[in-house]
Amino acid sequence: MSIKKLAEHLNLSKSTVSRALNGYTDVSAETRAKVMQGAKDINYRANATAKRLASGKSRHIGIILPSNDDMFISPAFSKVLASASSLLAKHDYLLIVTTIAPFQNELKVYQDFMNGGLVDGLFVVRTRKDDERIQMLNQRKFPYICHGYLPGFTSEMYVDVDNEQAFYEMTIKQILAGHQQIAFLDGPSELALSQSRLEGYKRAMNEHNLSINPQWIQNGRLSEEDAANMAKEVLSLAKRPTAILCADDIMAVGAIAASEALGFNAGSDLAIAGYGDYSVGRYSKPPITSMRYDTEKVGEEMAKLMLNKLESTAFEVQNWYKASIVERQSDQVTTA
Amino acid sequence: MSIKKLAEHLNLSKSTVSRALNGYTDVSAETRAKVMQGAKDINYRANATAKRLASGKSRHIGIILPSNDDMFISPAFSKVLASASSLLAKHDYLLIVTTIAPFQNELKVYQDFMNGGLVDGLFVVRTRKDDERIQMLNQRKFPYICHGYLPGFTSEMYVDVDNEQAFYEMTIKQILAGHQQIAFLDGPSELALSQSRLEGYKRAMNEHNLSINPQWIQNGRLSEEDAANMAKEVLSLAKRPTAILCADDIMAVGAIAASEALGFNAGSDLAIAGYGDYSVGRYSKPPITSMRYDTEKVGEEMAKLMLNKLESTAFEVQNWYKASIVERQSDQVTTA
DNA sequence: TTGTAAGCGTTATCAG
DNA sequence: CTGATAACGCTTACAA
Numbered sequence: 288m289s290i291k292k293l294a295e296h297l298n299l300s301k302s303t304v305s306r307a308l309n310g311y312t313d314v315s316a317e318t319r320a321k322v323m324q325g326a327k328d329i330n331y332r333a334n335a336t337a338k339r340l341a342s343g344k345s346r347h348i349g350i351i352l353p354s355n356d357d358m359f360i361s362p363a364f365s366k367v368l369a370s371a372s373s374l375l376a377k378h379d380y381l382l383i384v385t386t387i388a389p390f391q392n393e394l395k396v397y398q399d400f401m402n403g404g405l406v407d408g409l410f411v412v413r414t415r416k417d418d419e420r421i422q423m424l425n426q427r428k429f430p431y432i433c434h435g436y437l438p439g440f441t442s443e444m445y446v447d448v449d450n451e452q453a454f455y456e457m458t459i460k461q462i463l464a465g466h467q468q469i470a471f472l473d474g475p476s477e478l479a480l481s482q483s484r485l486e487g488y489k490r491a492m493n494e495h496n497l498s499i500n501p502q503w504i505q506n507g508r509l510s511e512e513d514a515a516n517m518a519k520e521v522l523s524l525a526k527r528p529t530a531i532l533c534a535d536d537i538m539a540v541g542a543i544a545a546s547e548a549l550g551f552n553a554g555s556d557l558a559i560a561g562y563g564d565y566s567v568g569r570y571s572k573p574p575i576t577s578m579r580y581d582t583e584k585v586g587e588e589m590a591k592l593m594l595n596k597l598e599s600t601a602f603e604v605q606n607w608y609k610a611s612i613v614e615r616q617s618d619q620v621t622t623a
Numbered sequence: 624m625s626i627k628k629l630a631e632h633l634n635l636s637k638s639t640v641s642r643a644l645n646g647y648t649d650v651s652a653e654t655r656a657k658v659m660q661g662a663k664d665i666n667y668r669a670n671a672t673a674k675r676l677a678s679g680k681s682r683h684i685g686i687i688l689p690s691n692d693d694m695f696i697s698p699a700f701s702k703v704l705a706s707a708s709s710l711l712a713k714h715d716y717l718l719i720v721t722t723i724a725p726f727q728n729e730l731k732v733y734q735d736f737m738n739g740g741l742v743d744g745l746f747v748v749r750t751r752k753d754d755e756r757i758q759m760l761n762q763r764k765f766p767y768i769c770h771g772y773l774p775g776f777t778s779e780m781y782v783d784v785d786n787e788q789a790f791y792e793m794t795i796k797q798i799l800a801g802h803q804q805i806a807f808l809d810g811p812s813e814l815a816l817s818q819s820r821l822e823g824y825k826r827a828m829n830e831h832n833l834s835i836n837p838q839w840i841q842n843g844r845l846s847e848e849d850a851a852n853m854a855k856e857v858l859s860l861a862k863r864p865t866a867i868l869c870a871d872d873i874m875a876v877g878a879i880a881a882s883e884a885l886g887f888n889a890g891s892d893l894a895i896a897g898y899g900d901y902s903v904g905r906y907s908k909p910p911i912t913s914m915r916y917d918t919e920k921v922g923e924e925m926a927k928l929m930l931n932k933l934e935s936t937a938f939e940v941q942n943w944y945k946a947s948i949v950e951r952q953s954d955q956v957t958t959a
Numbered sequence: 960t961t962g963t964a965a966g967c968g969t970t971a972t973c974a975g
Numbered sequence: 976c977t978g979a980t981a982a983c984g985c986t987t988a989c990a991a
Contacts, residue, residue, distance in 0.1 A: 290968065300978045305970065313976055335739035336681075337968030339672045340983050354705070362698050369690070373724035381735060383719045388709040399717060403671030403984080511902070540906050566847065570876045572908035626985060636962045641986060651960060673984035676967050739968080 289331060297325045308333070339404050348375055348593055349406035351396055352386045353413055360386070361509070363535070363563045363582065364412070367434070370586030371410070378594055380407075394423060401429050408593050410434065414479045432592045434585070435479045442606050443595060446588040448580045450480045453610035454487030454532065457560055457578060460612060461530040462495050464620065466558060470503040470521040470528035472514055472538055481506065484534060484562075503528055507538075514541030515548075522549050522557075529557065530618065536561035536568035539575045539617065558618035562610070573616035580610040625667060633661045644669065675740050684711055684929055685742035687732055688722045689749055696722070697845070699871070699899045699918065700748070703770070706922030707746070714930055716743075730759060737765050744929050746770065750815045768928045770921070771815045778942050779931060782924040784916045786816045789946035790823030790868065793896055793914060796948060797866040798831050800956065802894060806839040806857040806864035808850055808874055817842065820870060820898075839864055843874075850877030851884075858885050858893075865893065866954065872897035872904035875911045875953065894954035898946070909952035916946040 290308075294301045299318070307314045307322035314322075325331070339345045350368070352360055360368065372382040383406065387396050397420060400406050407430065411420055414435035424431045433440065436447040454471075461469050471488045474481040485504065492499050502524055507513030514533060518541065521528055531546075533539040539561030543553040551557040554573035561568055561577045568575030584605075591602035630640045635654065643650045643658035650658075661667070675681045686704070688696055696704065708718040719742065723732050733756060736742050743766065747756055750771035760767045769776065772783040790807075797805050807824045810817040821840065828835050838860055843849030850869060854877065857864055867882075869875040875897030879889040887893040890909035897904055897913045904911035920941075927938035 301969080302971080302979080303977055306977090309970085315976060318976080332734065332738045334676075334968050335735065335741055336672055336676045337739060337983090338970075339739075340670075340676050340985090341968075341970040343970095343983080345672075360696055360701055362701075365696055365701075369722060369724075372722050373690075373726075376724050376727055381721055381732070383721050385717055385719050386705065386708050388705075388712050390709075391712055396717070398668065399671065402668045403673060403675075405671055537902075540902070544906075566873075566876070567903045567906055570880075570903055570907040572906065572910075574908075637985075638963080638987075639961055642961090645986085649960060654960080670984050673967090674986080676969090677984075677986040679967080679986095 289334060293322075293325055293329060293331050296329060297321060343404055345404050345407050346380050347406045348380055348382050348408050348410065348590075349400045350382065350384045350410040350412065351393070351400065352384060353393075354387050354389050354391075360384070361537075362565055362567075366582040367586040367589070370583040371590040372586075374587050374590035375593070378590075378598070378600075380594075394419060397423065401427065408432065408597055410589055410593070415477045416479060416482065430593070430596050432589055432596065434589060436606075437479055442604075443592060446585055446592065446604065446606055446608070448480075448585070448608045448610050450483035450610075451487040451490070453562065453578050453580075454484040455491045456487075457532055457562070457612060458488045458491035459495075461532065461558060461560070461618065462491060462497065464530075464558065464618070466528075466530040466620075467497055468500070468503070468526060468528040469497075469530045469532060470505070470518075471532045472517045472521070472534060472542060473504065473506050474509050474534040474538075476506040481534065488532065500524070500526060509535050509537055511537055511541035511544065514538035515545035518542040518545035519549065522546060522551065529620070531557065531559045533559065533561045535563045536565040536571075536575050536577050537563075539577070540567055540571050543571065543573070543575075543617065554616045554619050556620065558620045560618045564613050568615070568617075571617075573619075576615045576618040577613045578610040579613050580608045584608065625670060629658075629661055629665060629667050632665060633657060679740055681740050681743050682715060683717050683719050683742045684744050684746065684926075685736045686718065686720045686746040686748065687729070687736065688720060689729075690723050690725050690727075696720070697873075698901055698903075702918040703922040703925070706919040707926040708922075710923050710926035711929070714926075714934070714936075716930075730755060733759065737763065744768065744933055746925055746929070751813045752815060752818065766929070766932050768925055768932065770925060772942075773815055778940075779928060782921055782928065782940065782942055782944070784816075784921070784944045784946050786819035786946075787823040787826070789898065789914050789916075790820040791827045792823075793868055793898070793948060794824045794827035795831075797868070797894060797896070797954065798827060798833065800866075800894065800954070802864075802866040802956075803833055804836070804839070804862060804864040805833075805866045805868060806841070806854075807868045808853045808857070808870060808878060809840065809842050810845050810870040810874075812842040817870065824868065836860070836862060845871050845873055847873055847877035847880065850874035851881035854878040854881035855885065858882060858887065865956070867893065867895050869895065869897045871899045872901040872907075872911050872913050873899075875913070876903055876907055879907065879909070879911075879953065890952045890955055892956065894956045896954045900949050904951070904953075907953075909955075912951045912954040913949045914946040915949050916944045920944065 307319045409431045412434040433445040505517040564577045564579035594600045643655045745767045748770040769781040841853040900915035930936045
């Protein structure tokens with residue numbers, strides 16, 4: 288009843304008021320001024336839901352985070368989102384995020400977001416092989432942008448870090464430091480990024496003709512706990528690895544804890560490295576050798592791609608980002 | 624046009640279909656079954672926006688996070704949100720969260736969320752003295768629940784940690800360990816929680832007749848950087864403190880870094896303590912003596928209070944939570 | 960138990 | 976430049 292009220296108050300028609308409010312050009316300057324003033328006077332606020340229903344647009348972008356254990360969002364991704372959110376806000380889009388509890392049906396939450404224009408577009412993160420979310424999105428022709436490349440993606444739909452290359456380089460670093468038996472504690476195997484990282488590790492090992500004991504490769508959640516368990520497993524092998532690569536710094540922290548519990552000294556008789564350059568790694572003991580990429584840029588690119596898809600913008604975007612090694616102490620092995 | 628289509632397809636009226644779909648009792652079992660089947664057949668999905676417009680309810684709860692530097696959300700609060708979200712989801716409510724970039728107008732984002740039933744209720748966090756958000760919410764009679772007590776709040780509208788008591792106890796701990804010159808690096812001064820913490824610190828000092836040098840008390844963001852700067856300041860005082868209390872573990876990390884840069888050894892010739900029991904503190908060097916509270920419970924209580932307000936539920940809730948000290952090494956001063 | 964019709968608050972088309 | 980009027984897709988009295 289609100290725009291109607293405002294119209295009556297001003298002795299104008301709803302349509303004229305609507306046009307004035309929305310900056311259409313076919314309104315006399317005088318009328319527009321009157322409307323604007325009137326809106327202020329009666330403290331008018333457009334009903335967003337009604338707008339959405341009538342226009343089919345919400346200016347909301349959604350993202351549904353996988354339930355990250357007991358966290359709403361990981362610190363690493365928190366930064367990516369902050370910058371995406373910020374850029375979107377500059378273009379008058381609001382980023383809304385939610386999470387799915389373990390007991391919830393992921394696809395159903397996606398549907399909730401899509402049905403009825405709650406959001407105009409969706410960010411999809413942690414892409415997986417044969418991702419059902421992507422299939423559904425495609426089927427419904429719903430606009431989306433991915434963090435995480437998948438075969439078939441075209442450049443306007445994703446941004447990613449070159450995980451393969453990153454772990455290739457980190458593995459090479461360990462090999463050059465004299466390690467031959469290198470374990471790799473990877474993330475959940477279904478994730479595209481875990482698979483890429485594994486590829487990078489393997490490529491480095493193969494290039495140097497180092498054989499890989501299948502037991503050196505473990506998959507688990509990106510948590511301290513899982514990493515600690517995997518590290519224990521790996522360290523109790525007969526052919527014990529002398530270096531452990533971890534899928535992220537949280538895992539590296541867990542691996543360090545586990546190795547110390549077993550009497551190994553990370554950073555002196557056992558090399559450990561992580562990924563992500565989380566603050567936890569900078570201040571851990573020993574500080575963790577890690578890999579960093581430009582989280583802020585990645586978030587921005589995601590936002591830009593989304594705007595390109597939804598608006599008439601044509602931002603240039605860089606699809607691939609490179610992670611570079613951050614040298615610290617955890618992989619400094621003194622006794623070779 | 625969708626429910627209409629479904630109705631036509633089934634040769635029923637829109638209203639009957641609507642009632643059947645929404646579980647009303649005044650629908651014959653037969654009809655209901657037919658509707659359900661038909662909905663499946665044509666893959667019908669209700670338009671949430673239209674529903675919202677017609678019903679005035681969204682089953683969404685919102686939360687607007689203060690732009691936390693470059694993070695979307697702090698790790699500590701991430702856990703609170705995860706459990707709130709989970710409990711809400713069990714009651715078929717979706718928690719949607721967004722953040723405000725530094726350049727955005729906070730109140731405007733709140734209005735966006737309220738206008739037109741995007742959300743049925745709002746969580747307000749990091750309450751401040753004379754909080755304008757609260758004033759606006761009250762004025763609009765919009766349902767909200769706070770994390771952070773403010774004078775005048777009744778028990779059905781907030782949950783909080785007893786910050787005053789927590790910092791009282793932590794201060795006492797330092798005093799009993801022999802410290803007389805204790806600095807306190809507090810969070811932003813406008814936050815209710817910063818004020819409470821300061822009170823606790825002062826109470827402990829007064830109780831033991833220890834005078835407080837005003838320069839020992841500093842306010843800043845809950846970031847490593849700000850904490851490091853404040854620590855430097857405090858440590859270059861003529862009457863240098865022998866213990867530094869920090870508003871959270873991130874700050875403690877910053878304080879440790881700063882003190883080491885100045886040649887002090889945190890945990891042996893300088894006591895440092897934090898708050899929040901973040902994982903960064905568990906693995907820092909030295910590990911940080913901190914305080915922990917039940918983040919999961921706090922999140923749940925927030926959700927319960929919201930449900931009590933919005934639904935007919937009557938959950939019992941505990942308003943105040945206690946933080947207890949987690950002993951680690953950063954405040955273990957060997958040379959008294 | 961089902962149908963009719965009037966909203967919900969906007970936008971958008973089409974005359975004037 | 977302005978005003979009717981019909982959507983948008985669903986809910987909800989009120990009738991039947």
